[in-house]
Amino acid sequence: MKKPLLILLTMTAMGAQAQVKQNLTPETLWKLGRLGSENITPDGKQVLFSVSHPNMEQNKSDVHFYTVPITGGPMKQITKEPGGKQILDVAVGGKVTYFADGIIWQMNIDGSNVAKITTNALEDIDNVRLSPDGKKVIFSREVDMEKIQGKDKYADLPKSNAYVFTDLNFRHWDTWNSGKVSHVFVADIADGKITNEKDILAGEPYDVPQKPSGGVEDMIFSHDGKSIVYVCKKKVGKEYAQSTNTNLYIYDIESGKTANLTEGMNGYDTAPLFSPDGTKLAWLSMKEDGFEADKNDIILKDKKTGKQVNLTEKWDESISAFRFSNDQKKIFFLAVHNGTEQLFEIDLSKTLGSVDAIKQITKGQWDVNGIVAQAANTLIVNRVDMNHAAEMYAVDLSNGAMHKITTINDKAYDALNLSDVKERHIKTTDGKDMLAWVIYPPNFDPAKKYPTLLYCQGGPQSALSQFYSFRWNFQLMAAQGYIVIAPNRRGMPGHGVEWNKQISGDWGGQPIRDYLSAIDDIAKESYVDKARLGCVGASYGGYSVFMLAGVHKGRFKSFIAHDGLFDLKSWYGTTEELWFANKDLGGNYWDHGNKVAANTYENFNPSNMVNKWNTPIMIIQGGKDFRVPIEQGLQAFQAAQLKGIKSKLLYLPEENHWVIKPQNSIVWQREFYNWLKETL
Structure with missing residues (x-):
């Protein structure tokens, strides 16, 4: 009688052991599938979508x-x-x-009967879009516009790699101007070939799509397929x-x-979209030239x-x-509001x-x-939170109820311990109410003490909502x-236009005080180890780390700054999108009559704080x-080394403002957490 019982107990123990969940690791994070483009079938019964999986061995997806x-x-x-x-x-x-x-190519919805629609492969093209009748196609391609490289200027010097600029x-971002620009081409699809290509910007020295972040959304066919609407900065x-x-x-x-459809509209005009019957055109628009984080509105034109x-x-x-x-009676839209991004509608009958x-x-x-x-009455959307990468959900438009329809990463998350994410409200030094997200370790025990990280968001006017990042991953x-405490400091959208604007010209002022308010507030909790506080961030968040390193008065035990702005004068002299610097810093550093800029370069410049x-x-x-060019990180590291401060430089020669390649991303994660283990 004892033997069956022993077997049963052993099997029960094995089953319990099999159900033990693990904490997220960088390697697990980089095995998750990433939701891509989605299309609904005309009968409204299925969604066709793409998922990319990083191929660590091939170092691509x-x-x-x-x-x-x-x-x-x-x-x-x-x-x-x-492949892609x-x-x-x-x-x-x-x-x-x-x-x-x-x-x-063309195939059936079940993947059968794959066949080529065109037989002539087009090289070096991107952002392909079909016309409504399927008889034409538009795409982007780089074209030669100006002789800038030495090998192009001088035919007898084909091995020259020199550039000549005037x-x-x-x-721009991660690419030198080689004399090429991206243009839109329209072509016919006939007899199994793409023919009669025509460059619709022939001879114009402008980019479509807009670099670096523009894509297929920058170029669309009209409802009848007779016209093309595109986004372009013709400067x-x-x-x-x-x-x-x-x-x-x-x-x-x-x-x-x-023809120019937005003549006299001076900011960003993007994301054109025709109504289903083609009678109306809508797009997103900002008013102020030079303000890349201005309020984005929906414009509707009959x-x-x-x-x-x-x-x-x-x-x-x-x-x-x-x-x-x-x-066509409503427009659905997305906006960040009170720390989350939600779905809204506009009733066009009102x-x-x-x-x-x-x-x-x-x-x-x-x-x-x-x-x-x-x-x-169902709208298919993508949804994320700080514990889950993107999945598709169906929204009941009558009441907002949502149910998940994809399970891309369910198996992975079922095996993981998840974090509690809680909303926290903090009084700032000027008496305002500031939202912060607090992310707790799995199996959090309030009776214990935990090291705590202040997360500094970049942008500086990017939302700190319930996003899911594959690098700055709060769950990880x-x-x-x-x-982790992640405050919605001054400058972040979702708390009204004025809150969003307040960071411009005040980088090292109230936003930095907001960060100190956040760490001081969470440090009051008994479960926070006040002797083990860290501060991390990238871009403006990296700038914030450098600033806080000079003004924190012993609060923090460790810092990590990724692509942060260290010296604002040298940054202004080497960055490329000067509209951003002019708006957010107040202008250049040599105009001594500009009080906003003068204050920024003197009092909000991290390099001036290195003595502390x-x-x-x-x-x-x-x-x-x-x-944020290379001299920013190198100057900061050199300063720390010469001051005898324990410091580490992680240099990624082939990466830009982000970390794209899978293997580099794993190195990033391992070095990030190794540093925290060493110093916290």
Whole structure:
């Protein structure tokens, strides 16, 4: 009788052991699938979407297509070939058109009957889009515009790698200007080939899509396929470097004529989208030239009458994305509000431009960060939170209820301990209420004491909502045993336009005091080890780390700064998007009559605080980061070394302002947490 009982107890123990969950590691994080492009089938029953998985051995990612019912259910993988792919269209009857290896392909929705639509592979093209009737295609390609490289200027010197510049905008983000620009081409699809290519910006020295972040959304066909609307900043040199004024242009395919649709609108105009019947055009627009983080509004224009209206001008937040409802009676949009990104709607039957026409649809501790498509009274969206990468959800438009329809990473998360993420409200030094997110280690025990990290967000005007990052991952930080406090300091969207604007010209002022208020507030808790406080951040967050290293008065035991601004004078002299520096720093450093700029360069310059540095610091720098160039990280590391401060430099020669390559990302994570183990 004892033997069966012993077997049962052994099996029970083995089962319990099998169910033991693990904490997140960098290696597990980099095995997660990443949701990509999505399309709904015309019958409204399925979603076709892409998922990329990092291939650590190949040091790149592979993309595969999947389908899932919009009601949820098993996901079906329909492609097997490695490499990149772009979904172009899902037609009535389920035919899927996609682009891979320079060729347009077609297959059934179940992945069968794969066939080439075009046989002539087009090299070096990107951002492919089909016309509504499938007979034309637009795409982007680099074209030679100016002889800048030595080998191009002098035919007898083909091995020269010299560059010769006579104007600004000589490099941008991570690329030197080689004399090439990106142009939009339109072509016919006939007899299995792409023919009759035409450069619609022929001879113009401008980029479409906009570099570095513009993509296929910068160029669209009109509803009837007879025109192309594209986003472009038609400026060069010093003008380009100091302006954010992009416009929408419409190109008539038959006549070849181009017209400016947003003449007189001076800020960013982006994301053009036609209504389903093609009678209206909507887009996102900022008012102020040179202010890249200005309030983003939705503009709606009637094609027939030419009348246009700002639908969100009186609403005190900034829009991140939108789309028309199928019946064209509403516009759905996304915006950050009170620390999360949510889904809203505009009722176009009400007074256009009134706040009363706007209604919030979803509420919860998550970010809705993508709108896919509508099927009847259901809207398919993407959703993330600080514990979960993006999955697709179906939203009931009548009540905002959501249910998950994809399970890309469920198996991985089922095996992980997750973190508690809690909202915390903090009084700032000027008496304002500031939201902060606090992320607790898995299996948090308030009776214990934990090392705690202050996270400093970049931007500086980027949202600190419920985002999920594959580098600055709060779940991963907490899984290593750290409490993380992430405050929505001055300058972040989601708390009204004025709160967002207050950081410009005040980088080292109230925002830095907000950070100190946050760490001081959480340090009051009995479970925070006040002797083990760290501070980490990138970009403006890296700048914040450098500033705090000089003013923290012994609060912190360790710092990590990634691509941070260390010396504002040398930064102004080497960065490229000068509109940003002019707006946020107040201007250049040689105009001594400019009081805002003079105060910034004197009192908000981290290099002026180095005499007060006395705390271990790790500095991370990308070699191809032209936004925050290499001298910033090198100067900071050299200063720390010469002062005898324990310090480490992680240099990533082939990375830009981000870390893109999978193996470099793992190195980043390992060095990051090794440093914290050493110093906290």
